Amino acid sequence: MGEADLTVPDPLDFLDTAGLLTDSERLVGKTVREYVNRSVLPEVGAWWEAGEFPNHLIPEMARMGMFGMNLEGYGCAGLGPVDYGVAALELEAGDSGLRSFVSVQGSLCMFPIWKYGSPEQKAEWLPRMARGEVVGCFGLTEADAGSDPSSMRTTARRVGSDWVIDGSKAWITNGGIADLAVIWAKTPEGVRGFLVPTDAPGFSAHPIDRKASMRASVTSALVLDGVRLPEEMMLPGVSTMRGPLSCLTEARLGIVFGAMGAARACYEAALGYASERSQFGTPIASFQLTQSKLVEMMVAVQRGILLAIRIGRLREEGKLTPEHVSVGKYNNVSDALAVARTARSVLGANGITLDYPVMRHVANLETVYTYEGTHEIHTLILGNALTGIPAFHAPGPRERSR
Numbered sequence: 001m002g003e004a005d006l007t008v009p010d011p012l013d014f015l016d017t018a019g020l021l022t023d024s025e026r027l028v029g030k031t032v033r034e035y036v037n038r039s040v041l042p043e044v045g046a047w048w049e050a051g052e053f054p055n056h057l058i059p060e061m062a063r064m065g066m067f068g069m070n071l072e073g074y075g076c077a078g079l080g081p082v083d084y085g086v087a088a089l090e091l092e093a094g095d096s097g098l099r100s101f102v103s104v105q106g107s108l109c110m111f112p113i114w115k116y117g118s119p120e121q122k123a124e125w126l127p128r129m130a131r132g133e134v135v136g137c138f139g140l141t142e143a144d145a146g147s148d149p150s151s152m153r154t155t156a157r158r159v160g161s162d163w164v165i166d167g168s169k170a171w172i173t174n175g176g177i178a179d180l181a182v183i184w185a186k187t188p189e190g191v192r193g194f195l196v197p198t199d200a201p202g203f204s205a206h207p208i209d210r211k212a213s214m215r216a217s218v219t220s221a222l223v224l225d226g227v228r229l230p231e232e233m234m235l236p237g238v239s240t241m242r243g244p245l246s247c248l249t250e251a252r253l254g255i256v257f258g259a260m261g262a263a264r265a266c267y268e269a270a271l272g273y274a275s276e277r278s279q280f281g282t283p284i285a286s287f288q289l290t291q292s293k294l295v296e297m298m299v300a301v302q303r304g305i306l307l308a309i310r311i312g313r314l315r316e317e318g319k320l321t322p323e324h325v326s327v328g329k330y331n332n333v334s335d336a337l338a339v340a341r342t343a344r345s346v347l348g349a350n351g352i353t354l355d356y357p358v359m360r361h362v363a364n365l366e367t368v369y370t371y372e373g374t375h376e377i378h379t380l381i382l383g384n385a386l387t388g389i390p391a392f393h394a395p396g397p398r399e400r401s402r
C-alpha cells in the first residue's frame with residue numbers, strides 16, 4: 001500500500017469541516033458564498049457607513065430560497081438545519097445585518113405562522129414571505145422588557161369579535177421596512193402572537209438611529225395604539241411564552257453558524273494582511289506574536305464550526321434542546337467577538353477603517369452578543385440546566401438574609 005497523500009491542511013478550513021457536510025450542504029454554502037462575494041462584499045462597507053439596509057437584495061435572496069429555507073411546504077425550500085446554518089454562516093461572512101434579515105424573515109416571522117398559524121394564515125402569508133413580497137418583523141422586546149420578555153406590557157383584549165392591541169416594542173429588526181409584524185402581547189388567556197399588517201390604523205414604526213453597530217440593518221421602535229384586528233389575525237396554536245421563545249430557538253440556531261461566518265471573514269482578512277504587511281523589514285506574519293494570534297483565530301473558527309455542525313446534526317436526529325442551542329450561542333458569539341477583536345489588532349490602524357471588513361464585524365458582533373438572549377442569559381440557561389436552580393431573579397430579602 002502506498003503512502004497516504006497528506007498535504008498541508010488548508011489554512012481556511014484546517015480540519016476539513018467541509019468534509020462533514022453533505023453534497024447538498026456544500027452546494028448551499030458555495031452558492032451563498034459566491035452570491036455574497038458578488039453582490040454583497042463590494043458594497044457592504046458603503047451601505048454600513050450610510051446606515052442603509054440593501055433592500056434591492058431581497059428579491060434575489062428570495063429566488064435563492066433563503067426565506068424559510070428549513071420549512072416544509074408553502075413555497076419554502078424544505079432544506080435541513082445544516083443547510084440553513086451554512087447559508088447563515090456565508091451570509092454573516094458578508095454582514096451580520098444580512099443574516100439578521102434572513103433570521104427575522106424565516107425563523108422569527110415565517111416559523112411562528114408555520115408552527116402556530118391556522119391553515120388559512122399559512123396559505124395567506126407563507127408563500128408571499130418565501131417570495132420576499134411580504135417582509136416580516138418580530139416584536140417581542142420592549143423598552144423595559146429585554147432579557148425578561150415575560151414582563152412585557154403590551155396587551156391585547158377582545159372587543160366584540162375583534163382584538164385591540166395597545167403597547168410598544170423596542171429594538172425591532174426590519175420594523176421600518178416590514179409589511180407584517182408578528183407581535184406578542186399579553187391577553188387574558190395568556191401570551192399570544194398577532195399578525196399585524198403594518199398599514200393597520202394605530203401601528204407606527206420609528207427608526208432607532210445613531211447606531212454604531214448593525215448599521216446595514218433597519219432597527220425600529222414600534223407603537224401599537226389601539227390597533228384593531230379581526231380574530232383571524234391571532235395565531236391560534238400557542239398561548240404561552242413558549243410561542244415566542246420557540247421562535248428564538250430557531251433563530252439562535254442560525255446565529256450559532258452565522259457568528260462563525262463573521263469570525264472566518266475576520267480571520268481571513270488578518271491572515272492575508274499579515275502576509276502582505278511588513279514592519280522591521282519582514283512580514284508581520286513572521287513574528288511569533290502574530291502567528292500566535294493567527295493560530296488562536298483559526299482554532300476558534302474551526303472549533304465553532306464543529307460545534308455548529310454538531311448542533312445542526314442533533315436537530316436532524318430530533319434530539320436538539322433549547323439548552324444545546326444555548327451552548328452554541330454562548331460559545332460561538334463570544335469566540336467570534338474575540339476573533340474579530342484579535343483580527344482588528346493584526347490590521348493595526350487599517351483595522352479601524354471600513355476599507356477592511358474587520359471593524360464592521362467587531363461592531364456588529366457586539367449586537368449579536370446581546371440579541372437573541374444576551375451572553376449572560378445563555379450562561380444562566382446553562383447554569384439552570386446543570387444545577388436545576390434558575391438564577392434569573394436576584395434573591396429576595398428572605399433569601400439574602402439566610
Ligand code: TGC
Nearest residue numbers: 100103147150173240241242245246249251322371372373
Ligand atoms: P420559561 O418559564 O422558562 O418558559 C416558558 C415556556 O417556554 C418554553 N421555553 C422554550 N421553548 C422553546 N425554546 C426556548 N428557548 C424556550 N425557553 C423556554 C418553556 O418550556 C415553557 O413552555 P410551556 O409549554 O411550559 O409554557 O420562560 P421565562 O419567561 O421564565 O423565560 C426564561 C428566559 C430568561 C430564558 C427567556 O425569557 C429568554 O430566553 N430571555 C432572552 C430574551 C431574548 O432572547 N430575546 C430575544 C428577542 S428577539 C431578537 O433579539 C431578534 S434579533 C434579530 C435576529 O435574530 O437577527
Ligand code: FAD
Nearest residue numbers: 138139140141146147171172173214370371372374376392
Ligand atoms: P437588558 O435585559 O436590560 O440587559 C442589560 C444587561 O443586564 C445585559 O448585560 C444582560 O445580560 C444583563 N442581565 C439582564 N438580566 C440578567 C440576569 N438575570 N442576570 C444577569 N445579567 C442580566 N428584539 C426583538 O424582539 N425583535 C428584534 O427583531 C430585535 N432585534 C434587535 C436588533 C438589534 C440591533 C438589537 C441591539 C436588539 C434587538 N432586539 C430585538 C432586542 C434584543 O433581543 C434585546 O436587546 C436583548 O434581549 C437584551 O435586552 P436589553 O437590551 O433590554 O438588555
